[in-house]
Amino acid sequence: MPEQTTHRETLLDAAQGLMLSKGFPATKVDEICKAAGVTKGSFYYHFESKDDLARALIDHYFNRLTKAFEGEPWMAFEDPAERVYALLDAVIGVMKGPLLKHGCLLGSFALDLSETHPDIRRAIDERFAKLVGVIEPHLRAALKKKPKQSGINAKALSSQFLAVLQGAIVLSKASGDHAQLAASMRCYKEMVRAVLESN
């Protein structure tokens, strides 16, 4: 596939920006078209419906998100705990970029559409599982190296990572202060450190 020759990508990007700030239901198709500099006919050539766009956006957004982590050198560390810390630092870096700074499309869709759009709920759940799956093996390995086991397991701790990420977005939106995002993730990192170093 060559570079984007069509308006499809433009529409996806425009929709992503608008929906990150207002959510899916409040974002109107006409508005997306205007922002993309594209007409409505073109929109409905590329997408069956507004819901269809939502499904496409989940893919689009998730791909960009994973791409943002490619090339990050966090995997290089020998020690699993160090890998986890480096990964969290990489996340903090991505939080400053356009993909997370103004919200997370997956989280926003989860709140707005989960109960009315079962297929979308499932799509989001899958992507969430993949995100959690990135950090989980390293946390598990780090926990195994611990002398004393606490009541915390790798699965809960890695889900917690995503929960903190999503919650941090909610708080930063409410406060209007993007710095809160990184602060929450740093706090999670320190708490993980406390868990891994407790003995």
Added chain:
Amino acid sequence: MPEQTTHRETLLDAAQGLMLSKGFPATKVDEICKAAGVTKGSFYYHFESKDDLARALIDHYFNRLTKAFEGEPWMAFEDPAERVYALLDAVIGVMKGPLLKHGCLLGSFALDLSETHPDIRRAIDERFAKLVGVIEPHLRAALKKKPKQSGINAKALSSQFLAVLQGAIVLSKASGDHAQLAASMRCYKEMVRAVLESN
């Protein structure tokens, strides 16, 4: 003030239920009225506009939330750490009730309305600060009793509490599994324990 003789409360409750599941923009005024068994004229007698209802709902919801914690015996403990653990257990209890099980109105509004409704954003931010303020002094006291100080302060740790709460809701909506809610909060509790017991 006597018992509710008007439809105002009924409308607020109906709107709360609908908006917890679909969010504000997707919930239609007609729908609220139908759910409340009330006509539209009555709605616009009690509320100036749909946005006005949102503002009233923030109050309504927050009051119910704080009321749900009244009578909880977590303040009784001498040890500040024990107070924190008991408070978190109380939160886990409230998470099973109707106020949090299907979402949090403040979080949902924060994502959907923060960027378009500055006054609502501010109202939510205030309530969030109050919620964080409930746990913060006890965490601070517990941290002071610690032998060695880590890089974690009471402010960050108490904000983290709210972030985990909000994030847990996003995850539970995506998974369709309400049990995730309590699991996240229990994980936070154990992580706090690790922080407080690390030496």
Added chain:
DNA sequence: TGTACTATACCGACCAGTTGGTATGCCAGA
């Protein structure tokens, strides 16, 4: 000349908000 795509005008359902009205309770004056 066909394929891939774009532009414009339009439709019908929907939806926030309005209007004009009714029922009820309360209080003042005769």
Added chain:
DNA sequence: TCTGGCATACCAACTGGTCGGTATAGTACA
């Protein structure tokens, strides 16, 4: 005790703009 004025609470029908989606007539290029 009747009466009339007034405020509160509520209702049903309506309005005008909005929004998701469509129909159709194109254009650029192979």
